[in-house]
Amino acid sequence: MNDSASYLEFLRFCLDSSMPAPQCVKDINWHKLLEFGVKHTISGLFAPTVLLKNGKLQRDDFQGNKPSDEDVMEWVFEDYRLRKLNQTMFERTAKASEWFAENGFRNCILKGQGNALMYPDPMLRVPGDIDIWLEGGREKILEFTTKYYNKHASKIHVDFPMFKDASVEVHFTPSTLKNPYTNKKLQQFFSSVADEQFSNKVSTPDGKISFTVPKTEFNVVYQLIHLYRHLITRGIGLRQVIDYYYLLRKRKEENPTQEDNKRVIADLKKFKLMKFAGAISYILHEMLGLGKEYLVVAPDKKEGVFILNEILEGGNFGKYESRLEQKLDETQGHFKRFLVLEAFNFRLLKHYPSEVMWMPILDLKRSWLNHHLEDDDD
DSSP: OOHHHHHHHHHHHHHOTTSOOOGGGGTOOHHHHHHHHHHTTOHHHHHHHHTTOSSSSOGGGGTTOOOOHHHHHHHHHHHHHHHHHHHHHHHHHHHHHHHHHHTTOOEEEESHHHHHTTSSSGGGSOOOOEEEEETTOHHHHHHHHTTTOOOOBOSSEEEOOOOSSSOEEEESSSOOOSSHHHHHHHHHHHHHHHHHHTTOEEEOTTSSOEEEOOOHHHHHHHHHHHHHHHHHHTOOOHHHHHHHHHHHHHHHHTOOOHHHHHHHHHHHHHTTOHHHHHHHHHIIIIITOOOGGGOSSOOOHHHHHHHHHHHHHHOGGGTTOOTTTTTOOTTSOHHHHHHHHHHHHGGGTTTOHHHHTTHHHHHHHHHHHHSSOOOSOO
């Protein structure tokens, strides 16, 4: 069993308390496991088990491979770091939501700390930016934000640096798709359900911090779109997949009806996401042990294996993508780099043609306007 397979097996054990300790425990390199967790922004999922804090792993289960004192200190520091960081992020998230509401913008927090609240321990999800969706539309929002910070805006959001220790992205829309015809339907969907997303308030377990997040049924569609967009543009990390794992568990607890299921399936078909949804279902079920009763779409093994390889190759945001290292050179001309990147993106063409075929056109347009090739998603 290779290292990635061992780490995924151990991750499944960390997620599912009913599983016996896996055999891979006897061979895991605990330092490299931490590196894997950091690469995929899921280190907090491993920490309680490695540190014997949740009762899943007993001392005898290590089979002679107990973490060294140095390993333990690395994991203790990571546990402490995440708890401190999440406390800050929860406070900043609530402050951002409150401040925009006081200034006349109903809002909700996309992903981020809202997702953390679905985890068994919200303080151990690796946090990212604060993505806040405001009511009012692009023109009205930019008219307000430019009074404070005159930042370049993408078609999705504008950076709003209101904190020194937390990045804030103000969203005009939750997301977009490359295909303009499908994207038009997506924006209509967001508009039609926006009102109820801006009134769904949640609190941290201690009840001290509150903010508004989208409802579960919205997130089932939106967060799959977010995963899809990451795949098409920059790369998926396991954190986004784990977020979806806990989202589907939460959805099951809310007892969705057959009509709810039909509505979600209809939306996924409308946005051409059924194949990708099947791939994510395969990863959630086969790799992470999520029961089929939680899934919205049946697993697609062939596509799931392909997507899992993409996840393991690139890591979160594609930051660890090695397949481009020898093809890309900082000294290359702008146009040559563009061609190399587009050729690499075309590995996805036979899987998701509806999106990929539009990428060169949109990238050329953005490159011409902004003079760079960076994607404008978070």
